[in-house]
Amino acid sequence: MLKINSLCWICYEPLYISSHHICSLCSNKLLSHPIMCFKCGLPHTSETSICSTCVHTPPLWQSLTAVTPYQPPLNQLIYRFKYRKQSQISQLLARLILLSWLKQRHLLGRVRPNQVISVPLHHNRKWRRGFNQADLLALWLSQVLGCQWQADTLIRNKATPFQARLSIDKRQENVKDAFYCQYNVAGQHIAIIDDVVTTGNTVKEICQLLINEGVASIQIWCICRTQ
Ligand SMILES: [Zn+2]
Numbered sequence: 001m002l003k004i005n006s007l008c009w010i011c012y013e014p015l016y017i018s019s020h021h022i023c024s025l026c027s028n029k030l031l032s033h034p035i036m037c038f039k040c041g042l043p044h045t046s047e048t049s050i051c052s053t054c055v056h057t058p059p060l061w062q063s064l065t066a067v068t069p070y071q072p073p074l075n076q077l078i079y080r081f082k083y084r085k086q087s088q089i090s091q092l093l094a095r096l097i098l099l100s101w102l103k104q105r106h107l108l109g110r111v112r113p114n115q116v117i118s119v120p121l122h123h124n125r126k127w128r129r130g131f132n133q134a135d136l137l138a139l140w141l142s143q144v145l146g147c148q149w150q151a152d153t154l155i156r157n158k159a160t161p162f163q164a165r166l167s168i169d170k171r172q173e174n175v176k177d178a179f180y181c182q183y184n185v186a187g188q189h190i191a192i193i194d195d196v197v198t199t200g201n202t203v204k205e206i207c208q209l210l211i212n213e214g215v216a217s218i219q220i221w222c223i224c225r226t227q
Pocket residue numbers: 008009010011012013022023024025026027
């Protein structure tokens with residue numbers, strides 16, 4: 001019988017393990033990306049794991065895991081995932097987040113989250129797209145890690161314009177009071193899941209909300225981090 005090998009989604013070479021969706025060469029290349037600050041996820045040049053900005057002004061979260069900055073090939077895969085509705089890419093992207101986190105955990109130690117929370121879309125945007133990309137990532141991660149996830153833990157009650165279209169001083173205002181939390185999350189170790197973290201204002205607003213709800217710790221997990 002003719003056996004058709006699956007191809008790597010990045011280099012199109014045949015795969016040994018088709019369920020991984022990318023080959024080990026591409027995976028290793030992505031995961032060996034030059035050092036990023038473990039707090040904010042932005043590139044930095046010093047020998048330490050934390051950049052000077054985060055030393056002087058620590059973010060509200062304990063750590064940020066991103067696979068790479070927003071650049072090829074992952075920005076192209078994210079585009080296909082979100083805008084061409086190729087939701088099957090979610091498993092590949094979620095697996096890359098998990099591998100990046102495991103690498104960080106091995107190097108620096110990380111609390112294993114007992115709950116993942118996806119950054120919600122406003123219901124109008126979710127309805128237009130047909131799915132929330134962060135939900136698909138969170139679903140896979142929660143199943144693999146054996147931790148809790150409910151799509152409606154956070155509700156986005158404001159239809160906010162895209163952060164990238166706003167000036168820097170408007171971005172925090174844009175997401176102010178945009179979310180509320182439906183369930184008790186007190187004492188939980190949380191990983192907030194999003195596809196791309198840009199200004200950080202959205203996750204900052206969610207962190208403040210979750211801290212007010214009494215969570216034990218917060219990590220941010222995303223595919224790409226950019227400014
Ligand atoms: Zn490949």
